[in-house]
Amino acid sequence: MSQTNPNAPAAPLSKDRLRLWLRLLKVTSHVEADLRRRLRAEHATTLPRFDVMAALARHPKGLRMSELSDFLRVSNGNVTGIVDRLTEEGLALRVAVEGDRRAQLARLTPAGEAAFAELAAAHEAWVNDLLAALDGPMIEQAFDLLTRIESHEKDRI
Amino acid sequence: MSQTNPNAPAAPLSKDRLRLWLRLLKVTSHVEADLRRRLRAEHATTLPRFDVMAALARHPKGLRMSELSDFLRVSNGNVTGIVDRLTEEGLALRVAVEGDRRAQLARLTPAGEAAFAELAAAHEAWVNDLLAALDGPMIEQAFDLLTRIESHEKDRI
DNA sequence: GTATGAAACTTTAGGCTTGAAATAAAAAAA
DNA sequence: TTTTTTTATTTCAAGCCTAAAGTTTCATAC
Numbered sequence: 330m331s332q333t334n335p336n337a338p339a340a341p342l343s344k345d346r347l348r349l350w351l352r353l354l355k356v357t358s359h360v361e362a363d364l365r366r367r368l369r370a371e372h373a374t375t376l377p378r379f380d381v382m383a384a385l386a387r388h389p390k391g392l393r394m395s396e397l398s399d400f401l402r403v404s405n406g407n408v409t410g411i412v413d414r415l416t417e418e419g420l421a422l423r424v425a426v427e428g429d430r431r432a433q434l435a436r437l438t439p440a441g442e443a444a445f446a447e448l449a450a451a452h453e454a455w456v457n458d459l460l461a462a463l464d465g466p467m468i469e470q471a472f473d474l475l476t477r478i479e480s481h482e483k484d485r486i
Numbered sequence: 487m488s489q490t491n492p493n494a495p496a497a498p499l500s501k502d503r504l505r506l507w508l509r510l511l512k513v514t515s516h517v518e519a520d521l522r523r524r525l526r527a528e529h530a531t532t533l534p535r536f537d538v539m540a541a542l543a544r545h546p547k548g549l550r551m552s553e554l555s556d557f558l559r560v561s562n563g564n565v566t567g568i569v570d571r572l573t574e575e576g577l578a579l580r581v582a583v584e585g586d587r588r589a590q591l592a593r594l595t596p597a598g599e600a601a602f603a604e605l606a607a608a609h610e611a612w613v614n615d616l617l618a619a620l621d622g623p624m625i626e627q628a629f630d631l632l633t634r635i636e637s638h639e640k641d642r643i
Numbered sequence: 644g645t646a647t648g649a650a651a652c653t654t655t656a657g658g659c660t661t662g663a664a665a666t667a668a669a670a671a672a673a
Numbered sequence: 674t675t676t677t678t679t680t681a682t683t684t685c686a687a688g689c690c691t692a693a694a695g696t697t698t699c700a701t702a703c
Contacts, residue, residue: 343614345625350517350613356632357514358559360507369691377659395681402515404661409683411659431668431681453504460503462638463631468502471631474624475513481619526661534689552651561691566653568689588651588698 360459367455372448377403379452381411382420382437382445391424391434408435420444517616524612529605534560536609538568539577539594539602548581548591565592577601 365376384400385392392400398408412435415421420441426432437445463471522533541557542549549557555565569592572578577598583589594602620628 342622342625343610345622346617346620347610347613349620349625349628350617352629352632353514354518356635357510360635361511362559375658393681394683402519403659405682406662406684407660414658426681429669429681433682453500456504456507457500459638460507460635462634463503463506465499465502467631467634468499468506470627471506472509474620474628474631475509477619477624478513478517478617481616522661532688550651551653560689562652563654563692564690571688583651586651586699590652 360456363459364452364455367451368448372451374448377407377411378415379445379448381408381415381435382441382448385421385435385437386442386445386449389436391436393426393432393434395432397435415441517613520616521609521612524608525605529608531605534564534568535572536602536605538565538572538592539598539605542578542592542594543599543602543606546593548593550583550589550591552589554592572598 361376368374368376368379380401381397384397394408394412395405397412398405401408412421412423416423419438421435422438423433423435426434518533525531525533525536537558538554541554551565551569552562554569555562558565569578569580573580576595578592579595580590580592583591
């Protein structure tokens with residue numbers, strides 16, 4: 330489904346796409362770094378922990394470790410460590426699954442839920458500030474561009 | 487310079503910006519993960535190593551370790567390790583700086599330059615493929631959106 | 644010349660990340 | 674039932690990343 334003719338000389342578009350990618354990466358990395366910095370400085374936590382807590386907050390009944398790693402698109406071993414650390418701090422816990430002694434559900438504790446509520450509010454405000462230059466129509470435009478990239482991605486598989 | 491009135495109720499735009507950010511992060515992470523996967527699978531290397539090699543390739547005379555970490559926006563200690571590993575494999579080397587025994591220049595070896603040339607060509611082709619859904623005008627649009635985010639960013643500091 | 648402070652770099656501790664190996668339990672096959 | 678395979682999770686090794694502490698060298702002030 331690629332639009333490029335393999336026999337054609339390198340199109341100038343190829344260079345433009347590369348420049349765009351580098352620019353996109355730079356901007357998103359910068360925003361992400363800012364969020365990480367604020368999470369660390371103002372809330373003594375990290376983005377991966379925030380992501381795990383966000384996933385668990387959406388699923389109050391808990392998620393299996395494997396569901397969690399699927400959801401977050403990270404490896405199994407990765408979430409093991411993060412949930413370990415959240416558990417040590419009393420923000421998460423593991424509960425046995427009825428009828429399957431291999432599996433465990435990770436859940437937020439009440440303290441974890443309270444902590445996440447604060448984090449989520451701060452996070453939304455930060456993002457709102459970082460993207461404040463974009464108004465409604467521009468946001469639409471951006472969604473549109475992302476959808477194009479994503480749908481092409483699915484073609485490729 | 488923020489357009490939001492702190493006394494106003496949470497604007498719906500705030501939620502839209504958050505949704506956009508999550509979507510943006512998802513798409514860029516996916517593209518980045520794809521590039522990492524291909525670098526590993528097809529060229530037995532990593533994105534951080536590629537980034538260091540790209541910086542050194544742009545500066546044939548070499549870069550001080552601190553210039554390198556400034557350029558890549560990562561910590562000093564970080565580049566120490568990456569250059570160490572590139573050096574172990576004969577792709578980079580450190581040369582003393584005339585007149586300052588504290589400093590060292592990191593440079594690519596001829597083998598490193600050759601390896602990078604291959605990597606860079608493959609990388610450009612991958613990005614071209616991943617962003618193939620974007621034509622010239624859309625690329626312009628995207629640059630425009632990124633410029634807005636960036637320029638607002640500078641306001642905030 | 645000596646002392647003080649700054650600069651360039653490395654080392655260290657701790658968290659994140661992956662892929663691969665290990666463990667344990669469940670499910671399927673024999 | 675016993676064996677085999679699959680599934681859920683953890684552990685491990687190795688690289689990436691940061692902030693903070695440590696080392697060496699340079700520059701400046703005295």
